[in-house]
Amino acid sequence: MLHLIKLEWLKVKNYRTFWIIFILYLIGIIGANYITHEIQGMIWGAEAKKNPSSAMLKFILGNPPYSFPQVWQMVAQTSSYLLIIPGLLTVILFTNEYSYKTHRQNLIDGLTRYEFISSKILTVIIISLISTLLVGVTALAFGYTGDKPLSFERLLFIGYSFIQSLNYCFFALLISVLFRRSGISIGVYFIYVVILEFVLFFVFKRYVYNTGYFLPVESADGLISAPLFERGQKEFFPKPEVKYILMTCIGYIALYLLIIYRKFKTDDL
Amino acid sequence: MNTVLSLKGISKRYGRIQALNNVSFDVPPGCVFGILGPNGSGKTTLLGIILDILKPTAGSFELMGQPPSADVRKGIGTLLETPNFFHYLSGERNLRINASIKGKGYGDIDAVLEKVNLHQRKKSKFSTYSLGMKQRLAIAAALLGNPDVLIFDEPTNGLDPVGIAEIRELIKKLASEGKTIIMASHLLDEVEKVCTHVAILKKGELLAAGHVDEVLVNEDIVEVSASDLNRLEQLLKNMNGFSGIQRHDNNVQLFYPMGTAKLDEVNQYCFNNGVVLNHLQLKKKSLESKFFELTGKVSDR
CATH class of the missing domain: 3.30.70.100 (Alpha-Beta Plaits)
Incomplete structure (x- = not known):
């Protein structure tokens, strides 16, 4: 396993495109949370000045979102909007191999097909780990700026963040294995994740009661809802229990991996 | 090891196109084996199957007297169809990837670059190489780890006359060191000059295989x-x-x-x-x- 990681490292170490996007993504995690933090701070601050024990405030915002313990959930949720970027990186890293035909060369040189695809899967896991780690650290940092004492009550959401990231990236890997070309893979991935699934979500909501949460990407997003408007959310978007969503999400990840391995094992490359 | 490569009834079909039809022949050790055929005759498809890039529709083969495996491939130096390298990496860094997959150290890299006259440009990005330099890098990659068996698919593609002559000399030299070389080519002249054995393919059919003097009686x-x-x-x-x-x-x-x-x-x-x-x-x-x-x-x- 270690030699596969080393091999991937040789491939990305001097790949500037990868590092620029990856570092901007990591900065993006901090930036997106900073923006949300500032906006909510303004709303909360203004409202709190008018009426310190505002029922309205509690209704809309719940407790202050960037304080412990909500901060774990809040940062995980805010950061999740950026998960399409690790997905993009996954597509780039994989379709590059097809463009340069280096996947062929790797096999010719003596890698098994299983090892090759595993090296990509390991890369995805590492990218997700780094990303999750930063989400955790960001949450901790913002938590300390809040006015509540340190609490790990909602730390579980950081774990969900990892699973969510795996879902996004493995879905991207699946699309790349199926389409092979970078342009079309990126196009299909973005259009599905950004637009198509939301369309499906509302179609499902309308015609098949509340099953939209079991769609591939939605099953990941459904793990972490914003700790805001929680009552409103319950009213308009009643959700299945998280454990069912979690099982679905993990089920999808397993399914992606199964198809990826099967497809790559038998394809002409 | 009686044969380096033994093909048994290999067929490959792409939809309605029969790329290879029941091809069988043996490559004895120590020979320079040419696979000769016009463009589109199935040469690269055949080599692709041997290297596990393509899956045969029917048939089987043995490499070094064993069923094919990744470990067997590690001991074979190969240039298949086009030079396949990361465009954003230098020649040297690309070869590190090849070496690390083959389980060889980086010690060989300078020597093989020297052999193909690419040493001076080893720090340049692959994307800046000319076609001939790319081809040389691919040959350098094949030479890594000093393999006993080499597979070259159109090795002189894109090279200028001097480069072609150099590569021919290199192949002859490798052959004289006792290495087995399997070479696909559409250039008769090339096969004639360097090969001891030849198999002739046409539209996926094997027309003849054997010693050059027998097949191409001249x-x-x-x-x-x-x-x-x-x-x-x-x-x-x-x-x-x-x-x-x-x-x-x-x-x-x-x-x-x-x-x-x-x-x-x-x-x-x-x-x-x-x-x-x-x-x-x-x-x-x-x-x-x-x-x-x-x-x-x-x-x-």
Whole structure:
């Protein structure tokens, strides 16, 4: 396993495109949370000045979102909007191999097909780990700026963040294995994740009661809802229990991996 | 190990196109084996199957007397179709990837770059290389770890005449070191110059396989005639130096290995033995016409 990681490292170490996007993504995690933090701070601050024990405030915002313990959930949720970027990186890293035909060369040189695809899967896991780690650290940092004492009550959401990231990236890997070309893979991935699934979500909501949460990407997003408007959310978007969503999400990840391995094992490359 | 490669009934079908049809042949160790065929005859498909890039529709094969596996491939140096490298990495860093997959250290890298005259540009990005340099890098990659078996698919593609000559020399040198080389080419001349064995493919059909001298018999034909053909034939049969004799309706053909036929000696011999020739002609059969003759067969069917 270690030699596969080393091999991937040789491939990305001097790949500037990868590092620029990856570092901007990591900065993006901090930036997106900073923006949300500032906006909510303004709303909360203004409202709190008018009426310190505002029922309205509690209704809309719940407790202050960037304080412990909500901060774990809040940062995980805010950061999740950026998960399409690790997905993009996954597509780039994989379709590059097809463009340069280096996947062929790797096999010719003596890698098994299983090892090759595993090296990509390991890369995805590492990218997700780094990303999750930063989400955790960001949450901790913002938590300390809040006015509540340190609490790990909602730390579980950081774990969900990892699973969510795996879902996004493995879905991207699946699309790349199926389409092979970078342009079309990126196009299909973005259009599905950004637009198509939301369309499906509302179609499902309308015609098949509340099953939209079991769609591939939605099953990941459904793990972490914003700790805001929680009552409103319950009213308009009643959700299945998280454990069912979690099982679905993990089920999808397993399914992606199964198809990826099967497809790559038998394809002409 | 009796064979380096043994193909048993390999077929490959892409939809309605039969790229390979029941191809079987053996590659003995220590030979330079040419796979010859026009463009689109299935050469690269065949090599792709051997290297697990493509899956055969039917048939099986053995590499080094074993069922194919990734570990066997590690001991084979290969250049398949095009140079396959990361454009954003330097030649040297690309070779590190190859070396690390083959389980070899980086120690060889400088030496193989030196061998293909690419050492000075090793720090340049692959994307800045000319076509010929890319090809050289691919050959360098194949040489990593000093493998006993090399597979080259159109190795002189994109090289200038000097480069072509250099690569031919390199291949000859590798062959003289006892390495087995399997080489696909559509250039007859290339195969003729470096190969000891050859297999000829046309539209996925194997037309012939074996020693170059047997498959691409390249010989001088001396056509002679006299008023008494029977006597002439008897006489010639006692003469030395030719490899075959054939009686035709109005002449006798003598076959000589290329370049060894001497018309004056034939004439002298017949005259000394009391037969006067009324026809004496040297006919050259070029490799080219032999190749067209061979590959023409399928299209005529």
